[in-house]
Amino acid sequence: MPDPAAQLQRLFEAGFEFETFERFPKAVGATRDGCIALLEATPEGLRMIGTPGWRMGEVMGVLLEREGHQVFQAKDQILEATPERLELLSRFRRELEELLKS
Numbered sequence: 764m765p766d767p768a769a770q771l772q773r774l775f776e777a778g779f780e781f782e783t784f785e786r787f788p789k790a791v792g793a794t795r796d797g798c799i800a801l802l803e804a805t806p807e808g809l810r811m812i813g814t815p816g817w818r819m820g821e822v823m824g825v826l827l828e829r830e831g832h833q834v835f836q837a838k839d840q841i842l843e844a845t846p847e848r849l850e851l852l853s854r855f856r857r858e859l860e861e862l863l864k865s
Contacts, residue, residue, distance in 0.1 A: 826844055
């Protein structure tokens with residue numbers, strides 16, 4: 764069974780940063796390169812809550828399609844989902860998933 768402290772250490776060594784949020788007291792945010800994912804401790808170790816998104820100030824923008832284009836949206840804030848941002852998000856998710864498995 765993965766140890767959450769060891770998982771956090773591996774993530775930190777891979778360049779991820781962490782923060783907590785009042786709105787999500789049982790979760791920790793893992794961030795890197797503008798991307799963010801919420802993690803929670805479970806009996807099986809850390810796991811992602813939902814899908815990673817793009818950091819937009821103090822909130823996470825979720826990826827969605829609007830008027831035929833992909834965007835990140837957090838409440839009334841909208842940010843274009845450029846190919847570069849989509850690639851960073853894809854790499855972020857892939858690496859986070861791999862590090863959480865080990």
